[in-house]
Amino acid sequence: MNIYDVSRRAGVSIATVSRVLNGNPNVSEKTRTKVLTVMDELGYTPNVFARGLGLGTMKTIGIMCSDSSDPYLANAIYHLERQLRSHGYDSLLCCTGPSLENKRIYFELLLSKRVDAVILAGSKFVELIDKNNDYLIEAAKEIPIMLVNGFLDAPGIYSTVCNDYQAMYGAASLLIGSGRRNILYLYTSHSYSGLNKVEGYKNALTDHNLPVRREYIHQCPKDLTESRKLLEKLDGLGLKFDAVMTSDDSLAVGAVKYAHKKNIRLPQQLAVIGYNNSILSYCTNPEISSIDTKVEQLCTTTVDTLMRVFDGGSVTAKTVISAEFIQKQTTNFSI
Amino acid sequence: MNIYDVSRRAGVSIATVSRVLNGNPNVSEKTRTKVLTVMDELGYTPNVFARGLGLGTMKTIGIMCSDSSDPYLANAIYHLERQLRSHGYDSLLCCTGPSLENKRIYFELLLSKRVDAVILAGSKFVELIDKNNDYLIEAAKEIPIMLVNGFLDAPGIYSTVCNDYQAMYGAASLLIGSGRRNILYLYTSHSYSGLNKVEGYKNALTDHNLPVRREYIHQCPKDLTESRKLLEKLDGLGLKFDAVMTSDDSLAVGAVKYAHKKNIRLPQQLAVIGYNNSILSYCTNPEISSIDTKVEQLCTTTVDTLMRVFDGGSVTAKTVISAEFIQKQTTNFSI
DNA sequence: CATGGTTCTGTAAGCGCTTACATTCTCATA
DNA sequence: TATGAGAATGTAAGCGCTTACAGAACCATG
Numbered sequence: 001m002n003i004y005d006v007s008r009r010a011g012v013s014i015a016t017v018s019r020v021l022n023g024n025p026n027v028s029e030k031t032r033t034k035v036l037t038v039m040d041e042l043g044y045t046p047n048v049f050a051r052g053l054g055l056g057t058m059k060t061i062g063i064m065c066s067d068s069s070d071p072y073l074a075n076a077i078y079h080l081e082r083q084l085r086s087h088g089y090d091s092l093l094c095c096t097g098p099s100l101e102n103k104r105i106y107f108e109l110l111l112s113k114r115v116d117a118v119i120l121a122g123s124k125f126v127e128l129i130d131k132n133n134d135y136l137i138e139a140a141k142e143i144p145i146m147l148v149n150g151f152l153d154a155p156g157i158y159s160t161v162c163n164d165y166q167a168m169y170g171a172a173s174l175l176i177g178s179g180r181r182n183i184l185y186l187y188t189s190h191s192y193s194g195l196n197k198v199e200g201y202k203n204a205l206t207d208h209n210l211p212v213r214r215e216y217i218h219q220c221p222k223d224l225t226e227s228r229k230l231l232e233k234l235d236g237l238g239l240k241f242d243a244v245m246t247s248d249d250s251l252a253v254g255a256v257k258y259a260h261k262k263n264i265r266l267p268q269q270l271a272v273i274g275y276n277n278s279i280l281s282y283c284t285n286p287e288i289s290s291i292d293t294k295v296e297q298l299c300t301t302t303v304d305t306l307m308r309v310f311d312g313g314s315v316t317a318k319t320v321i322s323a324e325f326i327q328k329q330t331t332n333f334s335i
Numbered sequence: 336m337n338i339y340d341v342s343r344r345a346g347v348s349i350a351t352v353s354r355v356l357n358g359n360p361n362v363s364e365k366t367r368t369k370v371l372t373v374m375d376e377l378g379y380t381p382n383v384f385a386r387g388l389g390l391g392t393m394k395t396i397g398i399m400c401s402d403s404s405d406p407y408l409a410n411a412i413y414h415l416e417r418q419l420r421s422h423g424y425d426s427l428l429c430c431t432g433p434s435l436e437n438k439r440i441y442f443e444l445l446l447s448k449r450v451d452a453v454i455l456a457g458s459k460f461v462e463l464i465d466k467n468n469d470y471l472i473e474a475a476k477e478i479p480i481m482l483v484n485g486f487l488d489a490p491g492i493y494s495t496v497c498n499d500y501q502a503m504y505g506a507a508s509l510l511i512g513s514g515r516r517n518i519l520y521l522y523t524s525h526s527y528s529g530l531n532k533v534e535g536y537k538n539a540l541t542d543h544n545l546p547v548r549r550e551y552i553h554q555c556p557k558d559l560t561e562s563r564k565l566l567e568k569l570d571g572l573g574l575k576f577d578a579v580m581t582s583d584d585s586l587a588v589g590a591v592k593y594a595h596k597k598n599i600r601l602p603q604q605l606a607v608i609g610y611n612n613s614i615l616s617y618c619t620n621p622e623i624s625s626i627d628t629k630v631e632q633l634c635t636t637t638v639d640t641l642m643r644v645f646d647g648g649s650v651t652a653k654t655v656i657s658a659e660f661i662q663k664q665t666t667n668f669s670i
Numbered sequence: 671c672a673t674g675g676t677t678c679t680g681t682a683a684g685c686g687c688t689t690a691c692a693t694t695c696t697c698a699t700a
Numbered sequence: 701t702a703t704g705a706g707a708a709t710g711t712a713a714g715c716g717c718t719t720a721c722a723g724a725a726c727c728a729t730g
Contacts (some may be wrong), residue, residue: 013710045447049387074409093428112380253618260620283618285595318687348680386715
């Protein structure tokens with residue numbers, strides 16, 4: 001069944017049917033009602049491919065991420081999808097996995113699907129954004145590129161980020177204020193947000209006249225066991241630390257595990273601060289203080305911005321969302 | 336740029352270009368090479384809409400789920416997407432949220448996008464599958480409908496499920512075998528798998544000559560705090576229990592929290608078993624024994640089955656994946 | 671060299687929609 | 701009643717591809 005069937009039965013031309021389909025105001029109320037009735041009777045659904053051909057768009061947004069099963073990204077994708085749908089857009093999901101190679105290939109693939117925009121979710125696209133970003137910039141001339149937790153200054157590229165620097169600065173200051181002097185910092189990767197986080201940590205130390213020591217800053221795979229082992233290793237090397245800050249909750253969970261294993265009291269002997277305030281930070285005992293990066297707000301803002309771009313409105317290239325420190329037990333010194 | 340540009344430059348007809356595009360064998364090697372070279376030179380990408388119009392498909396699969404941020408579903412979606420892509424299919428994600436109303440609306444929406452198949456991921460579609468399933472059955476006449484952790488016997492509908500019954504039966508038997516007599520069972524919902532799980536629990540009791548008692552079976556929202564509170568309440572009511580089995584890890588985490596709060600030793604005084612063996616079950620101390628439902632295998636099988644359906648091969652309507660009990664500390668009685 | 675079977679290529683008719691432009695209708699105004 | 705602006709509708713030409721069918725080219729055979 002197609003537009004001709006509807007037009008025939010409604011006694012109008014296909015142009016009129018199409019107008020009704022597209023909400024064109026140049027249709028008399030009587031005709032519109034008639035056509036809609038017939039469509040309903042026939043159970044007619046317009047063919048999206050034909051529509052796409054004619055309009056050049058199918059109202060679909062590509063969402064790219066490295067690993068959608070990561071709790072943080074999973075949450076982001078959920079909110080992005082729902083938000084986009086509420087605006088009548090579909091979401092084409094594309095998980096690249098860890099391979100950098102894939103990121104570029106899949107990006108091109110997404111473009112070839114003629115999506116109306118691409119959202120790069122998560123800060124794992126740093127290599128793609130910072131280096132060899134020529135094709136990103138090129139693509140942005142055609143369609144909007146939205147970065148969630150990433151930044152690249154180029155026309156057609158819009159960013160929504162969290163104020164990671166301030167968040168980490170604040171959290172570190174809090175620890176220092178409560179007397180901690182040997183604060184370990186564990187991070188998963190030097191992504192866009194990753195760099196801001198570590199800067200926040202370093203500057204907080206400096207501003208409080210504490211030394212920034214190399215041996216207190218370590219990279220660690222995003223894994224509970226790995227981070228636990230790393231702490232055990234550092235401990236074994238004789239490093240003294242009374243607090244652990246992390247760029248991700250999973251590392252903080254590892255820190256709590258380490259403390260359990262070594263019978264270290266939390267937070268008295270060791271304070272722990274996670275990042276993202278994911279469900280993981282609520283699973284441990286004691287629960288881990290963490291930084292709520294407002295994923296939902298981040299996603300809502302991203303989609304709102306995108307819609308404004310589509311509408312041709314004026315849009316700022318970078319929007320910053322304020323994180324919030326969530327005080328839980330691993331920094332509750334009043335116990 | 337379109338197929339005409341390519342054909343002109345390559346000195347062939349558009350039909351030949353189209354043949355090359357579609358891997359039609361009736362093209363001489365020389366011509367094929369020539370056309371491919373020109374495509375490369377021009378950076379030509381076929382228009383997917385036109386292609387969709389001509390072929391009637393765009394190689395896109397709809398993935399529906401209630402909440403993609405749930406760790407279990409997030410994992411499933413990740414694997415489904417990657418698996419589908421490896422077969423050259425795109426994934427159109429559709430999160431319905433909790434509303435049942437939405438599930439139906441979104442399902443229709445997905446169909447109207449002319450997807451080649453729909454995958455219903457997760458057992459949250461039970462209302463949709465068990466009742467008012469007329470339109471599901473109707474849709475399955477047009478395109479394959481794949482159920483992940485759900486079952487409906489109708490032509491065109493294919494299921495991949497986990498042997499939840501056996502898994503739960505085995506886990507309960509294990510507890511009974513180690514002397515537990517008062518085993519609590521907490522579940523989030525009576526979904527397809529939910530029903531099988533509780534049956535496994537009940538039958539294990541019965542087969543070991545233990546009574547199945549109503550007051551030992553409780554529904555609970557999928558939430559750490561809720562399950563903790565529920566246990567506290569039951570405890571307060573004087574109910575005695577020496578083990579907790581759950582239909583989801585999050586409930587089991589709540590059980591561990593309860594034990595911590597009440598200074599109950601795990602597993603000596605209380606054994607705990609989760610479900611899905613998600614990252615949550617590794618976060619607590621002690622770590623929670625759980626049932627690995629082999630999400631990746633579930634997803635791979637689902638996609639493989641779908642591909643076989645597309646290829647017109649013979650396909651069984653229901654494939655069962657074997658879960659595996661993962662022994663961790665909350666049931667390690669040898670300590 | 672004619673013949674017929676293959677293999678390869680081209681022509682043209684869709685696929686179902688959008689939309690510029692042309693046409694018809696409506697109706698207030700002169 | 702004639703008139704012309706504006707609203708409503710129709711006609712037809714795409715959009716870029718696939719593919720049935722026709723036709724050309726090639727080649728081994730008698």
